[in-house]
Amino acid sequence: MPAHSFRLLSLGIGIVKLLRSSDWLIVPGVLLLAFFFVAPTVEIALSSIFDEGLTGKHFERFATKGAYVEVFRRTLVRSVWIGILCVLIGYPIAYFIVHRSLRTQVFLMLLILVPLWTSILIRTYAWMVVLGREGIVNNALIWLGLIDKPLRMMFTTGAVYVAMIQILLPIAVIACYSAMTEIDRTLPRAAKVLGASPWKAFRHVFLPLSLEGALTSFVIVFMLSMGFFITPALVGGRKDAMLANVIAHNVEQLNWGFASALALLLLVATIIVIVVVRLLANRFVGVRSVGMAP
């Protein structure tokens, strides 16, 4: 039997098998994903290296011209920090909420969700009202006589952090919260009755069991902040542009190839960070036991 007809046969068998199992139900999903996610990603990857023939010029431009490397580095470092800060702030909030009565939990989660329904632009502008020269904080400080000239809080890196954390924090809280609700409520109890102080019960039982949620929440916040550009552009200073700003600018200028190269770098960097975080987390397993395992 010629090779190609054999291949055809096995393909046929494969299809028949697929149709006989209920696995075929995922086919539309896979097609949709391929069409809307994989294909555009491949297209971006290709257009970053094909520009009237195979070329490395876009990556060369990134590495040698302008301040792209610096912006890239800053975007990465900032996103990692935003991720860490959101988890550090969001985790205790989620912890607090999950230990309330069910009715209070619903109410508090609603409060957490409300800001998500508000446009990022509006929330960003709201920060201007708070942090501006004639904003609430400055006016209060002047009124209290603590300062006599308004402080520069707006259009600083600090303002970018404050605004981005405020925007992304609800997502961090939700991710932590949903992981915490999965934890069997009798486990911390069991730890306590077996002699663990509240801190040790948290450290050895609750924390390791909710670590997954904290990581998820870091990863989501990190990914989102890698792609942020409205907020840094509106509340940041001249050194606060993020890579997404540069991508948007190049799309406007029809520099598709270069924009694709930048987008690809952003994607790869994001994936690398996520993988590294995963690996570190797996090494973290030490936290998970009381050290008896060989």
Next chain:
Amino acid sequence: MTVGGATVEFEKIRKTYGDFVAVDDFTLTTEPGEFVTLLGPSGSGKTTVLNMLAGFTDATAGDIRVNGQSVLSVPTEKRNVGMVFQHYSLFPHMSVLDNVAFPLRMRSVARAEARDRALKALAMVQLESTADRMPDQLSGGQKQRVAFARGVVFEPPVLLMDEPLGALDLKLREAMQLELKQIHKTVGCTIIFVTHDQSEALTLSDRIVVMRDGRIEQVDTPNRIYDRPANKFVAEFIGQTNFFALESEPSTGAGNLPELGSSIPLPESIDARAGGDWWVSVRPEKILRIAEGAERGINFDAAIDEALFLGNEVHYQASLPGGRQLQFREQRGPDTPLLARQAAVRLGFDYSDAIPVADTHPASA
């Protein structure tokens, strides 16, 4: 591994949630090393009592003492009681060994010693070989034994068990009951065991505390609980029984059983006129088929409705001429004939097997 058991005293413990009284007037003192079971239907307050002893819940009033020391102001982790939960509550992220060593590590026992003692506790439940496995690789019975090893590894004077066998299937549960009894003998700690399964309570306990609606109905050894129930609720909850309405005869001091057309002598302590509803409880195995001339204290005619053949024993359901139904049991020898449906029989029981009980909760009767 031997532990001295502790004396646990509950003194007039009360627990309310708003208007709801979960536990009221709960007073009980255990002997060191005793196996005490709190038995009652769900909602009877037995788990609340356990939680107050563990420190998960605060008592509204009363006191709890372990070896004479009040524990109410001691935080859970310092109460030094072991606990085994209904759904095991093994830490899913720790190995079996880590789970069992956990209470020791929390007590700052050195690693090597903790390991030794944890392995010993695992050996006691014959699970030494699973030390390195994760809990989700164990069967239900294995998980239960690990939870037990974890509960006693730090040699607590008191071990609390909250329906620990409830999630196991019947066969496994019976095997575990035996094992539990043996281990209790070895360990020697005081066990306070919560269950709603009366046969489990009868099998395991030194004493049973029957609870209902937050109150104690009776505290006694299993056989006294079975033979001398304090009231109709206990008689009904423990084992199977037949109730016959009891009316006392003021002139003779005898009790009339109108359904059977007979009367029984009543002890002076019982005045069936004084309060409420009185009944006599007669266990099915006390009602016997009687031959002509071998009359018992109470004798009556009945017709067989149904026979359940169980090998060494037959369970019968029969009807009195008035239509009222009753159960009785018969031990079988090789030649005992099985009664057919509709067969007429003469049945009887002794006066001493008719236990007068009052229905002390007319509202819920």
Next chain:
Amino acid sequence: MRFKSTVLSGAIALGLAASPALAEKKIVVSGSGGGLAKVMTAIYDKPFTKATGIEIRRVASTNRVSLLAGMEKTGRVLWDVTELSGPEFPLSVAKGFVRALDWNLIDPDNRLPAIARDKYGVVAASFSTILAVRTDKLPKGKKMKSWADFWDVKTFPGPRALRNRPVENLEFALLADGVPTADLYKVLATKAGQDRAFKKLDQIKKHVVVWWKTGAQPIQLLSDGEVYYTSAFNGRVTKLAKSGTPAEIVWNGGALALAYYAIPKGAKNIKEAHAYLSALALDADRAAAFVKIVPYPGFAPGLYGKIPASMGKVLPTHPDNVKVQFKLNVGFWVKNTEALQERWDAWLLK
């Protein structure tokens, strides 16, 4: 009236008005959507249809260069006329997406000023990036008059803002450094001139607290007192002043940017498109009506005779204002943006 006869003669010359086929003609005009489209329909399109029988179908569009690129690729040209913004216009010309116009059809009597006529486009609208000043924040008795004053932080202390891009800012810097308007792009074309502009910008850098990205930002900043002096789009400043904020435009040294109407290469109704462009460019009455609603005028001859002087003097194409501004050389920027933008980005981060 001279105007009417012009249109009429134009129409007759084209043989349009009389042609019965014309009544069924329809052209597709791509442009801004929303409120602006409604204004255009009411003021220009409906009267045009009435006069010529040519129906107008308006489509809202953005990212027009990529859309034109798409049409070029597929060979299906959907538009007969399209608006092109300042940067879109030279890009479309350079890529060959639009056709050369026949000016004899649009303006046979040569009435439009040279600035309004391009080989490939008719000026549709104009706006200016000007220096805007919070007058209440000025030092007593002082008035800001130029970019040199903007650079003078001793006389005029206070927070400033500029747009985050090299376009316009390099010109402003050279003006502040004393380069005459006429020589701007000659100087800017040289490496030395670019160095000179960046050097001048170094002086102001740390006084600029915001490098803005969107047109709404400088207005918000002025209104909040976040900055005292900033570059901004003229129309928005006028609106801000009307709403009560003491804000003023300094026309001197403003960068006049022009938006165009053009005809895509491969458009099907060339003659009708030209007729439409003619009506847009020349009709002063309609231009006056338009400008009363939208402060971005074209160069329709006689426009400023038809509107109040107070309104005229805050418009970018007012003769007095045109005189002191420079025309943004979009062609220069299309060629040099990439390199200068890179230098700008690096400079900002330093």
